[in-house]
Amino acid sequence: MPLTREVLAVTHEGGRKRILLAAERPLTLYVDRQELVTLMTLGQEPELLALGYLLNQGLVRDAAEIESITVDWDVAAAAVRTREGIAQFAERVARRTVTTGCGQGTVFGDWLERVPPLPAVAAMADAAGATAAAAHAAAPPGSVPHDVLVELLQTMRGLPSVHRDAGSVHGTALWRAPRRSGEADDSDDNSGAAAKMLVHIEDVGRHNAVDTVAGWMAMHGVDGAGCWLYTTGRLTSEMVLKAAHLRIPVVVSRNGATAMGQQLAERLNLTLIGRANGQRYLCYAGAARLVGLPEAVTTTV
Amino acid sequence: MPLTREVLAVTHEGGRKRILLAAERPLTLYVDRQELVTLMTLGQEPELLALGYLLNQGLVRDAAEIESITVDWDVAAAAVRTREGIAQFAERVARRTVTTGCGQGTVFGDWLERVPPLPAVAAMADAAGATAAAAHAAAPPGSVPHDVLVELLQTMRGLPSVHRDAGSVHGTALWRAPRRSGEADDSDDNSGAAAKMLVHIEDVGRHNAVDTVAGWMAMHGVDGAGCWLYTTGRLTSEMVLKAAHLRIPVVVSRNGATAMGQQLAERLNLTLIGRANGQRYLCYAGAARLVGLPEAVTTTV
Numbered sequence: 001m002p003l004t005r006e007v008l009a010v011t012h013e014g015g016r017k018r019i020l021l022a023a024e025r026p027l028t029l030y031v032d033r034q035e036l037v038t039l040m041t042l043g044q045e046p047e048l049l050a051l052g053y054l055l056n057q058g059l060v061r062d063a064a065e066i067e068s069i070t071v072d073w074d075v076a077a078a079a080v081r082t083r084e085g086i087a088q089f090a091e092r093v094a095r096r097t098v099t100t101g102c103g104q105g106t107v108f109g110d111w112l113e114r115v116p117p118l119p120a121v122a123a124m125a126d127a128a129g130a131t132a133a134a135a136h137a138a139a140p141p142g143s144v145p146h147d148v149l150v151e152l153l154q155t156m157r158g159l160p161s162v163h164r165d166a167g168s169v170h171g172t173a174l175w176r177a178p179r180r181s182g183e184a185d186d187s188d189d190n191s192g193a194a195a196k197m198l199v200h201i202e203d204v205g206r207h208n209a210v211d212t213v214a215g216w217m218a219m220h221g222v223d224g225a226g227c228w229l230y231t232t233g234r235l236t237s238e239m240v241l242k243a244a245h246l247r248i249p250v251v252v253s254r255n256g257a258t259a260m261g262q263q264l265a266e267r268l269n270l271t272l273i274g275r276a277n278g279q280r281y282l283c284y285a286g287a288a289r290l291v292g293l294p295e296a297v298t299t300t301v
Numbered sequence: 302m303p304l305t306r307e308v309l310a311v312t313h314e315g316g317r318k319r320i321l322l323a324a325e326r327p328l329t330l331y332v333d334r335q336e337l338v339t340l341m342t343l344g345q346e347p348e349l350l351a352l353g354y355l356l357n358q359g360l361v362r363d364a365a366e367i368e369s370i371t372v373d374w375d376v377a378a379a380a381v382r383t384r385e386g387i388a389q390f391a392e393r394v395a396r397r398t399v400t401t402g403c404g405q406g407t408v409f410g411d412w413l414e415r416v417p418p419l420p421a422v423a424a425m426a427d428a429a430g431a432t433a434a435a436a437h438a439a440a441p442p443g444s445v446p447h448d449v450l451v452e453l454l455q456t457m458r459g460l461p462s463v464h465r466d467a468g469s470v471h472g473t474a475l476w477r478a479p480r481r482s483g484e485a486d487d488s489d490d491n492s493g494a495a496a497k498m499l500v501h502i503e504d505v506g507r508h509n510a511v512d513t514v515a516g517w518m519a520m521h522g523v524d525g526a527g528c529w530l531y532t533t534g535r536l537t538s539e540m541v542l543k544a545a546h547l548r549i550p551v552v553v554s555r556n557g558a559t560a561m562g563q564q565l566a567e568r569l570n571l572t573l574i575g576r577a578n579g580q581r582y583l584c585y586a587g588a589a590r591l592v593g594l595p596e597a598v599t600t601t602v
Contacts (some may be wrong), residue, residue: 005560010588012447013579014596019583024538024559040538114454146313167557167576168535204494204537204559234469236505237325237341256326256468259306260341275468280313282320287311295315 001025001043001073003202004166020166024204026268029053029211031080042162042169042203045212046071049203050078052215056242061294063218115228115244118225118269123288139178139291144228144250144271146292148178149197152252153276155197156230162202163232172209173230174217175202177250195228207279210242217246224248235261235274235284244268252276252291257284302326302344302374304503305467321467325505328372330354332381332390343463343470343504346513347372350504351379353516357543359415360393364519409452412434416545419526419570424589440479440592445529445551445572447593449479452552454577456498457531457565463503464533473510474501474531475518478551478578508533511543525549536562536575536585545569551590558585 004020009018025043027048029036036059040048047069054060060082067081082089124143139145152175162169179193199216203209210231217224222246233239235257241264243251251265252273262284265272271286283290305321312318326344330337332350337360348370355361361383366559367380383390425444440446454474463470477497500517504510511532518525525548534540536558542565544552552566554573563585566573572587584591 003457007560007563007585010584010591010594012451012583012594014591014594017583020561021558021560021585150313168537168559204535236469256323258469259308259322260325262308262322282313282318283311284308284322290311290315293311293313293315 003042003044003162010164022166022169022204023164025073026076027077027078029078029080032082032085033061033079033091036093039208040204041208043073044162044202045215046078047071048201048215048219049208049212050080051213051218052211053208054080055218056211056214059089090101115268117267118244118247118249120269121249121271121286121288124291142177142249142289143291144273144289145178146290146294149252149273149276149281150279152195152197152228152230153281156254157278159200161200169202169204170206170209170231170233171200171202172206172213172233174198174222174248175228175230177226177228180236180276198222198227206231206239207242207288210232210239212244214242228252231255234258235265235272237261237264240264240268240270240272244270249286252281304343304345304463316391322468323463323467323505326374327377328379330379332360333383333386334380335391337394341505342509344374345463345503346516347374347379349502349516349520350509350513351381351516352519353512353514354509355381356519357512357515357546360390381454397530406501416542416569418568419545419548419550421570422550422572422587422589424458425592443478443550443590444592445574445590446479447595448589450553450574450577450582451580453496453498453529453531454582455580457555458579460501461499469536470503471506471507471532472501472503473514473534473599475499475514475523476529476531477550478527478529499523499528507532507540508543510534511540515543515547531554532556535559536566536573538562540563541565541571541573545571552585553582 003023005023006018006020009017009019023042024040026038027041027046028038029072050069051063051066060066065084067083070079095259124140156173161171168174186294201209201212203212211229227248228239228250229243229248230252232254234255235253235259240261250271254277255274257272257274262272265285269286271289272284273281274284275282304324306324307319308322310318310320324343325341328342328347329339351370352364352367361367365448366385368384371380372392425441457474462472464472477499479496500514502510502513504513528549529551530544530549531553533555535556536554538561541562551572555578557574558573558575563573566586570587572590573585574582575585576583
């Protein structure tokens with residue numbers, strides 16, 4: 001399916017201009033032949049979106065509960081077959097609807113109680129004034145070295161994307177966190193182990209993009225604990241809850257955060273970084289994971 | 302309720318910075334004591350949000366169906382009482398759930414069939430090369446004069462807002478379209494009647510913001526036909542459908558459009574303008590309404 005479409009727009013000067021617009025198409029999820037929801041999607045990875053949506057909504061607990069997902073764009077449908085059949089599934093949908101309502105872009109409600117905090121962050125041993133390379137080499141597991149983060153931001157910025165061509169989509173990328181010093185096979189690389197991008201998903205909504213990443217993780221058996229999540233979307237409560245649900249301890253956005261997103265990140269021991277672009281960023285929560293900053297951070301926020 | 306909260310962030314240099322974050326709070330809608338949905342909202346106009354949500358979801362057809370809406374932030378609840386009681390309402394919820402699913406920020410589904418097109422746009426009589434002032438004075442009813450649009454954009458840009466202070470929210474404003482020449486009491490104003498901002502709403506999600514505007518319109522008995530809608534959010538299919546549902550013929554965004562948003566705008570006879578900032582914009586659909594452009598637009602797109 002094409003992810004962009006060319007249209008002829010009229011400019012403010014009255015001229016004409018060929019531009020690309022991002023595709024947006026409905027995808028109706030049927031679970032065991034029963035209609036569940038219609039998602040508006042770019043259509044990049046519809047099977048993974050369907051899987052990730054079911055996982056993030058708590059309707060499916062494990063990819064193994066799914067027998068097959070078949071997408072047919074001619075009828076804008078993703079047909080999901082579960083192994084257990086409709087009975088238990090319908091019960092979950094009903095319970096979800098009763099306890100949380102059906103939301104306007106929210107996963108909400110009992111998630112606040114349901115998602116357990118990640119392991120607490122101890123302040124990372126970081127020598128103030130150490131060179132970036134030294135700090136990096138000494139970076140303890142679970143830390144976020146400043147220079148690795150800046151590399152990540154540069155990679156994201158340079159990536160070919162629908163957003164670059166057509167705008168109006170959100171991107172989400174899953175990164176493998178840098179391996180700890182000694183663990184990495186980086187003898188010919190003085191800068192130490194870098195973070196590595198595992199998957200990059202774009203979609204009309206930031207939620208679809210992160211849901212698709214969740215589907216990818218489930219299919220590939222990737223544990224969120226060793227990952228960082230990058231998103232172009234805002235760090236609202238739901239985004240933080242979804243990351244915590246996936247056990248991803250570090251979330252980075254080009255965009256900002258809401259107060260509730262920040263509070264939840266603090267409570268759930270996530271490192272929340274926003275306004276991240278080029279060399280600059282702001283850490284809203286979990287700053288104890290940051291190492292190799294020009295000035296050492298001595299107190300957690 | 303405060304709309305922002307101050308937090309102490311850590312900068313990329315390791316320093317500290319006091320910043321404001323936009324509030325985000327859950328608001329659970331109860332209709333006749335039955336839980337319907339939890340919306341994550343900034344909290345600016347919760348009663349209007351509740352009303353507009355019900356209207357835009359097609360669960361309420363008219364503000365007169367509502368007896369009262371009472372918001373209690375202590376329990377994060379908006380209690381809606383309908384005049385007709387729960388029976389008919391529950392039926393509507395059930396029908397909606399069956400036909401469209403419960404969405405991830407979408408109103409979709411049968412909306413595509415349910416929302417009728419606006420009256421077709423005839424190409425506006427616009428003298429090519431006329432001065433902006435002359436074009437403006439001669440602007441036919443329903444037209445979008447270039448200079449009025451630019452004024453609107455400048456006003457939106459200069460407006461005090463949560464977005465300016467804290468980012469991470471979307472804004473939507475309803476504008477009364479300029480009155481037609483002769484109709485306006487503008488004898489002391491050579492530039493003719495300007496557009497007038499009626500209401501400006503910000504919220505965590507662009508959908509909540511436009512839903513709140515819908516609630517405001519219902520409360521004030523304002524007909525969308527004489528209005529323009531400004532939004533900072535993307536012009537996706539739903540945004541276009543919501544505008545058409547409100548009978549608003551002109552939608553302007555600082556952001557871009559999706560291909561489906563553009564197609565729907567064309568089909569529903571909406572003028573869709575995006576990437577609007579300062580003096581610049583792109584018209585994706587319904588360009589026949591534009592007048593007073595430096596070069597006359599001779600063909601509709």
